[in-house]
Amino acid sequence: MKARAIQYVVLVGVAAVFLGPLYWLISTTVKQPTEIYQWPPSWWPDHFTWENFKLAWEAAPFDRFFLNSTITTVLGTLLKVTNAVLTAYAFAYLRFPFKKVLFFGVLGAMMVPGHVTLLPNYLTVATLGWINTYAGLIIPGIGSAFATFLMRQHFLTLPTEVTDAAAVDGAGHLRTLWRVVLPMSRPMLVTVVVITAVEEWNNFVWPLIVTNSASMRTLPIGLLILKTEEGVASWGTIMAGTLMMLAPMLVIFLIAQRYIVGGLTQGALKG
Amino acid sequence: MTALDLPVRTHPDERVLAGDADNHRRRRRRREYGLFALLVAPNLIVIAVFAYWPIIYNAFLSLTDWNMIAARPTFVGLANYTRTLSDPAFHKTLWITIVFTGLIVVGSLVIGLALAFLFNLPLKGRGAVRTMAFAPHVLSGAAVATIWAFMFDPGYGLLRALIEPLGAEPPDWMNSSDWALPGLVIVYLWKNVGFAALIYLAGLQGLPKDLDEAAAIDGANTWTRFWAIKLPLLAPITFFLLITTVIGTFQAFDVIAVMTGGGPGDATTTLSWSIYNEGFKAFNAGRAATLSIIMFVILLVVTTVQARVMERRVHYR
Structure with a gap:
């Protein structure tokens, strides 16, 4: 007792x-x-008082930060997950010479720490003329290794009778993917989408170096600017800005918690 | 030899049909190859350009001296490596990175395991508390850092209210070269122990019960059962957490950028901060690339060790 x-x-x-x-x-x-x-x-x-929110909103172009964060998160997630699903489907269901080698090539990308790629990627993006653009913010991050791995592993657990039956019915591969495989993988898909979206929304170092004007900054960078400009004399304003940035993620977390938890534990226990 | 192995005489018409089927199969295979290429190409191109090419590019840049403005880099051979490896400032950076990583790894594993045991007890409300502990893991590092900057404020921060009653003077955390690094460790632990707890909890719940029960019947107490049974069975999970925490902490950036900017002085200048500093503040591409390659090699060794151990586990189980 x-x-x-x-x-x-x-x-x-x-x-x-x-x-x-x-x-x-x-x-x-x-x-x-x-x-x-x-x-x-x-x-x-x-x-x-709501004064702090008003002050924060006026201290920095938060509407613009919100817009930029939303665009990068939505497009980035959409493109990355599409990449993951298409690649996973191809590796799970289609024949191709040297498929195994190629798959190791995809998985090997997980061995490259993101921080190590910052400088070369900045130079590549500069060569492409993408500095301070949405393309520069989004494209370098849409390659998918971990999500591809998770999706492929999941596809391989699906009963082959179903996809075979779809093929006999004359459904093409893309139709099979859309009509049969994806609906059967909904929980895994939600997990991958939520984890990717959280990462994109919180992404800090890449938006910091690839953008250089207030009109292209995302929320995490906006917060850094707000904190640097306001200093320790306006914690109310700074905290209001912080809460505005956190609120969407807190809501998504509370709604989709079990998917996030499921995805992360799966990565650990299968590894 | 059986009859089946004998060549079968076929009617000329059938041969034509067989050729047709062959053609058909070949065409279908070619279509399948084409579709495969189409589906994987976007992903593979992005991975090649933005994950693999940077390693080669870094290796090249690390052999040059370049301020990123001059038309082309000057080749300097291994000068960047010899200079970096003999630079006392780099030794300090490496030491800070190791201390920082070590504290966070040990802290995450020990506290995470303790929390997992707590959440595994039949207590009311444990699910809610587990959610609270895990929430910071999905919150933006920049936001978490901002909240904690206020928590650490020596004048009006919440921590002053906790430290003063103990009779101690609260430090000026982020402006003190003694306290800035421990402060950052506290923030990262607050953000990440919930993740370790969650993974450990999943592991605990997956442990076979019979062994533990048998030991209990034999009179082994809770403590012995923890050291002799549970901890060894959780070793693979500990190992996974160890590796992922090392990799994550080596690249820790957002909290450092918001809270200390590598300072005061160089008190919190980790390898990740100094890569950013050399590349994007000092515009010394050669030096930044050299540091990047060093980080890459260190983490590659870590992940290779992981792959080896995992492989052995799979083979000999």
Whole structure:
């Protein structure tokens, strides 16, 4: 009984450690400056105010950051997942000489750490004339190795009778993919889409180096700019900007949590 | 020899038909090859250009001196490597990277495993707490760093309210060369232990129960069962987490960029920060490429070791 009580105390403590900073963030955004800069701190806002959000929205072109983040995330995810699905289908169902070697070529890309490719990719993108463009933001990231691997492994578990039957019915490969294989892979597809979208939305270093004007910056870079410009004198404004950036991901996380968890654990336990 | 092996006389018409079928099959195969190429080409091209080519390009650039403005790089041979490898600043960078990575790896594994055991107990609300612990993993590093910059604020940050009651003076975390690195480690742990906990939890729930029960009946206490049974069975998962954490932490960038910018001085200049610094602030392409190749080689060794060990596990199981 006593052990159980201690376990509950620890559980509550753990919850506090992870919720604390988020509570601190949210409560700060609705506090007035005098309340943010007081000591000891106030745990509950005295007078609710939306002023911080207004200030943040005016301090930097957040509407533009939102737009850019949305465009890169939606297009980037769409193209990357399409790549993953098409490649996985080809490797799972079609014949081709040296298919095994090619597949190792795809998987080998996972061995190349992204950070190592920054400088050459920047130079390549500059040669293509893509600096400070959506193409430059999106295209270098749409090659897919891990998602291709996950999708292919999943396709191989599907009963072959189904795809064979589709072929006998005279359905072409693309039709089979769209009508039979994809509907049977919906949970895996959702997992891949959500994980990719989260990555694209949070992407930091590549947008930082490939864009150079406020009109092309994405939210994470916008946040860096906001924090640098506002300094420690306007935590209310900075926290409001942070919450605006976090909110969409928090919502998606709460809705799609089991898909994210499923995908990540699968990668670990199969590896 | 059986009758089946004997050549069969065929009617001329049938031979034509057989040739037709052959042609048909060949045409179908060619169509299949074409479709395969069409489906994989976009992905393979992007992978070739933006994942493999950079390695070759880096190797080339690392043999040159180039400010990225001059028309073409000047070939300098191995000068970048000899200079970098004998540079005390590089030694410090490497040391900081190793300390930073080591602390995060050990912290993630130990705390992650402890949390996994906690979440595996039959407690009410454990699912909700597991979600809370995992949430920071999917949040943007830039946003998490900004929140923690405020948490660490020596004047009005939440941590001051936790440290002062203990009778200690809160440090000026991010402006102190002693505290900036531990501060970053705290932020990365907060962001990533939930992931380690989740993977460990999946592992714990997949452990065979009979062994543990047998040991319990034989009188082994909880502690012994943990060290002698559970931990060894979880070794593959520990190994997976070890490798992925090392690879991830070596490339840690967003939190460092937002919180310290490699400073104060060079107190938090890791290998990943110095690649960015040399390439995109000092515009020294040769030096940045050299550091990139060094990072690539280090991580390649790490992943190769992983592949080897995994292979052995599969073969001898």
